[in-house]
Amino acid sequence: VTATISSVDPRTGLAVGTVAAESGPADVERLVGAAASAAAGLAAMGADGRARMLEAMADALEAARERLVALADRETALGPVRLNGELSRTAFQLRFFAEVIRDGAYLEAIVDHAHDSPMGRIADVRRMVIPVGPIANYAASNFPFAFSTAGGDTAAALAAGCPVVVKLHPSHAALSAAVLAVLTEAARAAGAPDGTIGGVWGREGGSLLVQHPKIRAASFTGSTAGGRHLYNLAAARPDPIPFYGELGSLNPLCVTPAAAAERGAEIGEGWAASFTLGNGQFCTKPGLALVPAGEAGDAVRDAALAKIEAFAGGWLLNRSIHAAYDVGVARLGAVPGAVVHRGPMTEGSQGFAVTPVLVEVGTDALAEFASPLLDECFGPAAVLARYRDEPELLGALERMEGSLTASVHLAEGETELPAKVLAIAQGRAGRLLVNGYPTGVGVTWAMEHGGPWPATTGLGQTSVGATSIRRFLRPVAYQSTPEALLPPELRDDNPLGIPRRVDGRLELGRA
């Protein structure tokens, strides 16, 4: 009997219907084989050919907007406003990567002509990056467009010139199948080879995928346990491959005493809005606020409580997230001295309905600041901890594991304490925010969405923004190679006009 994939409507807890059968070894073999066969053709399309393919994919997603958002809403209960915005962002992201590869700086081209050195004659060497080959991309549940089948990892890998096999997410299975079909058709129409994008279903398929000899790298967004399992499989291969995982993140938010005094209520409201956004199912959810003891800090707390009291209702994405949320909140509530504040129940509550929670811990909690207070609790729950003085605040920060983000709220013109907070936070997070909330990750050249373990499995990576393409590229140098055998990007006349470093000097190219 073959197991099947079917999703569940979070609003009712009832099955949406069977979408596919779980993939077995033969399916994985076929899909990865097709991806490997597509690699040369996809690379040969060149940056401009692939840019046109990415734009065609963006256009096709937007053309299917109404149908896709309806499917997504039924399977995620995230609502049409959020889902329409997410689809727009996903289309924007595909077009942004078209811009990134047309720009050409991503190729990191370097030309060193032959020259004399203190060690004698040095040969002509020219370097650029090339696609690594087929990619396994593990979709996330919480962004059914932006971090799923058509999400950032897929966009970056295709832009790099790598075929992609997506481990499709069962939590939005019908949407995944529909998006895969849209992308497949758009790729074909743009002249990309068959096998440019494919998808596998199920846990076994996912485990086989990262172990397949022709898969050259993997990207993942999901739980720490799931990511660690796949990371271990990637590392245990006869030929280990890079596994770019984005796992768990606490995303601490610090409020200085001066900031709390200046606008404590505004910060409390903003924080609660951020940790309940998307029903708390953001990897950048600020799950811990460090707030001064005393009246100014009370204002932060009171505004946050008022905000969760006004929670409009919502559902978690699936049964296992719903069950884990209850466990996580119970663990937080069991911390000595913890006070659990619950928001209202979702009206007509059924399915995976959720209640926002703020767990307030006493000032003694920072003295032994540890699990579960430092663990991510997926869903609209957050911890509010109070510090009595600067050493207590800085000491708490030093106990943090890696996060995607860390935020500090400061008063107008304040620099001394924030500088200390940022200096510590910089060692523990990939994105530092001042007077902001980390949910909402812009797709830009500078964006960094990564951080020390467990935020991500590596140190020098991001899964959002222009530089995320680098995960799917590897450098190659050509020594003493005649012009006729060089890639155009490395020829002396630079026919594509890309930025390069030539004999040690940067050149802007045509742009």
Next chain:
Amino acid sequence: VTATISSVDPRTGLAVGTVAAESGPADVERLVGAAASAAAGLAAMGADGRARMLEAMADALEAARERLVALADRETALGPVRLNGELSRTAFQLRFFAEVIRDGAYLEAIVDHAHDSPMGRIADVRRMVIPVGPIANYAASNFPFAFSTAGGDTAAALAAGCPVVVKLHPSHAALSAAVLAVLTEAARAAGAPDGTIGGVWGREGGSLLVQHPKIRAASFTGSTAGGRHLYNLAAARPDPIPFYGELGSLNPLCVTPAAAAERGAEIGEGWAASFTLGNGQFCTKPGLALVPAGEAGDAVRDAALAKIEAFAGGWLLNRSIHAAYDVGVARLGAVPGAVVHRGPMTEGSQGFAVTPVLVEVGTDALAEFASPLLDECFGPAAVLARYRDEPELLGALERMEGSLTASVHLAEGETELPAKVLAIAQGRAGRLLVNGYPTGVGVTWAMEHGGPWPATTGLGQTSVGATSIRRFLRPVAYQSTPEALLPPELRDDNPLGIPRRVDGRLELGRA
């Protein structure tokens, strides 16, 4: 009883003398603790401060040249000409990294001002890279200067701003201790904090080092078995860290029929000179030549045989390399149809004296091209295989594992077959050479010294050249951060004049 570290004179096989005790857990704790304490101070020196430290280290090594080369020659038997050249290269490399960090492009600075987008307002985000923290650097035996205590990995990590704990190589223990002392003193004189560089001894120390919680990344050059062991330890940590290993490499060299006809003897001589250079103990040794069957190919073989007949003598680095060489040559000789050609014995041969070997295999060998013909055999041995036609040549190349390099020799103006060779080789090697020999790796901006497994453990890395610094850096983004709290590199006025991308456009900076 504490085990001790002592090296052996390869020319005699006799011990040079005890240099140190093996490091235990307390030593590793102390050394890594000192490195962690040094991290903030080393980063705070800034690029210019660290550049001056690297230059001071280069000066100090050259000032101690006579003494260091004598120590190195006694422990490696590589001879003063090679060792003086290697010390010069090592000093050059330290100065080159000073240039790289003063240039500032290595910081990959990107500034995106706040702007409107199809998804609404996007916040101000600015990104650069920062040091990852203490590095474990595993020294290699075969380049006692250039890939050891003061080698490329140390230079790149210190340039990046990371303290380094070197796993010192026991095969040149006295030299390692002396170089460490020179670097330590130069660092101190340049104002670097204590703990900027340190060293551990012995296998246990090495295993503990990569597992220490405060070590943030590791670099390694050595055997596939040793590298895999340490890679596994790094991957099994509660918080896995990047392990940048350079392991084994076959470095195939292809000679087209036209090239063999044009200058077969010249190629044969050049190839044999390359695979016997440094007594064959280069990671880039061209261990396999694919040469056409027939007369033109015979000329390649005959010239290579004449060259190894003229071998001037030499010794391998240590007892285990010497023993492994005999085993490797015996395995190659046991291949059906293989003919083993041996060069002369080293005169007055004792210690770890070595004989160069060319193993010629019949035209049928390519039909089942596999281990041991595709394995690296460390030392002055190489395989010469004959192909009968183009499919046989290309098919053999497709069976290759990853290598640091692949070379093709072509005739004047020839492009068709070389283009096919390079297209396949590009998927299997990090540096492609035309009409050259891969031994000798220039320290330049464009150099790539890495490749698919087992050449290196990762895909996007190099351990030589300017871009090798990236292994020791991680990106951090600052969102909506006031100028007073931004690093100078990301302020609007760009006071250090570094190259940056601002609002999507590259800017050259002051250079």
